[in-house]
Amino acid sequence: MKNRVVWFLWLVCMAAGAVITGEYLFVCVLAATAVLLVVSCIYGVFSGRKVQTRFILPERSEQESVFQVKMGLENQSFYPVFRGNGSIHWENLLTGENGDKELELSLRGKKEELVAFQGRSNRCGCIRFQFADWKVRDLFGIVAFKRRAGISRDMVVMPHKSRMDLALLSREGFDMESFKFSKNRPGDDPGETYDVREYRPGDSIRQIHWKLSGKLDEVMIREKSYPVDEAVLILAEPGQEGERSEAPEAVAEIYGAVLYSFMEQRIPCQTAVYDPASGQLRLEKIETLRDYEDILYRFLCHSSIKEKPAVIRDYIKNPGQKSFAAYIYITGNPDDRENELLPREAQNVTVRRGKNAAHNGNEITYTDDYRRELGIRKTDRRAGYGTMDNRDQ
Known part of the structure; x- marks a missing residue:
């Protein structure tokens, strides 16, 4: 805007000088200025049309860890981009947090430039990075020409590895040993x-x-x-439509702590998690640390504050579903009644968010102080999520 005002005043002054003085010098300067502006705009029309963009970022990181994001812009044309600008928009799909980072760019012909910056997230979830508002300006920065951007890549911020006091789930008869044997055969x-x-x-x-x-x-x-090998099925609701950002994050942390504790104590169990590629709900065993990390990664990839609860309904409508001796359902919605769809003959434990902490039968209610109420503690093991190689996409 500033450049436009300066050039407009310059043209007005030259035109006024030509009219008032009648000197050809002002006319020549005015004509030369007009030619320069036209050439500049023509150059801007063809500049930046063959720029390819890509993100280079870790597949996953950990809460409160510093990660590096790089964006490569390759100018496949001989025409340099003297003036360009855009923005990298990021959004945590789990919590709804978002922000923008403005970029000023210039690209040489037939070269690639890398834009790098560091980030850090105190909240777990799937962070989506998008390059948007990519514009190229003429030589004097007067006219902007939009260019296609539209690339996006996701990075998952994993919660700290934590364990949960499973005795809380057994106070009302949730006996882990009894679920190691079938009650039906x-x-x-x-x-x-x-x-x-x-x-x-x-x-x-x-x-x-x-x-x-x-x-x-x-x-x-x-x-x-x-x-039996799969006596307990652990279900966590990734869809938390309309909830505060703290609610889905609490579900992810509790879910991770339950998975880790079952794996650590070698209690046979499975969990239902969506496949990021197909979007289908699949049952997976949790036997190793790699299983735990992959399952939690897939859960966060599918989690969104904009989605409606669906995990139990998708599990029930699956024609190949198995019957389990016990179900643990974790949700961040106080009014969620999806657990009522689970088989009634099984042992059902629901862990839900509420105003007051309570433990009524097979229903456990937690509040914002859920870590203390549920006995969730960080492990001593280093997660190492941030040590993974960057991926080029």
């Missing part, structure tokens, strides 16, 4: 009794319950239990 594990019944022809003598048979004066058979 017998097996061959002598460590647990599935059922005691009367003798039937073909039963093994080794299965006779001698003590009970002596008391009842009948031959009684002790059936062994069938061990």
Whole structure:
């Protein structure tokens, strides 16, 4: 705007000088100025048309860790870009936080320039970077010409590795040991009794319950239990439409702490998480640290403050779904009643946000002080998310 005012005043002065004095010098200067402006605008029309942009950024980082973002701009034309400007817009899809970084650019012909800056996020979530408002100006910065940008890349900020006090989930009968064996079918594990019944022809003598048979004066058979690998299904709601930014972040941290604690204590479990490529809900086991990191990464990729709750409905409508002995459902919405859709014959524990902390039966309510209320503590293990190589996209 300033350049336009200066040039406008210059043209007015030259025109006024030519009219008042009648000197050809002012006319020549005015004509030369007009020619320069026309040439400058023509150059601006063709400048910056063949600029390719790309982001170079880590796939994931960790809360409160410094990360570096680079944007490469390759001018594939011989015409240099003398004046250009744009902005990098970022948004945390989980919490809704956003901001812009303004850029002033100049590019040489047939060269690539890298724009680098550092960032740091105190909140976990999927951060989307977009290059927008890419404009090229003429030589004198008077006229701006829009150029196509539209590139975007995502980076996931992982929460700190934390563990949770799982005893909180067992105060009302959530016995982890009992879920290691099926309640619906017998097996061959002598460590647990599935059922005691009367003798039937073909039963093994080794299965006779001698003590009970002596008391009842009948031959009684002790059936062994069938061990199960996926007794507990952990569900966390990534869609938190209309909630405060703290609510979805709390869900992500609690979900991560529960996953880590189950993995660390080697309790057989699975979780339902969306596949970023297909968008389909998939069941995954959590057995190793790599499983934990990949699952939490995929959860954050799909989490958004703009999405409606859907994880339980998508799990139920899956024709290949399995029945589990217990379900843990984590949500940030106090009015969320999606847990009522889960099988009633199973043990269901719901961890939800509310105004007051409470533990009523199989429902646990947490507040803004959820770390203390749920016994969530950071681990001593270094996460190392930020040490991953940058990806070029």
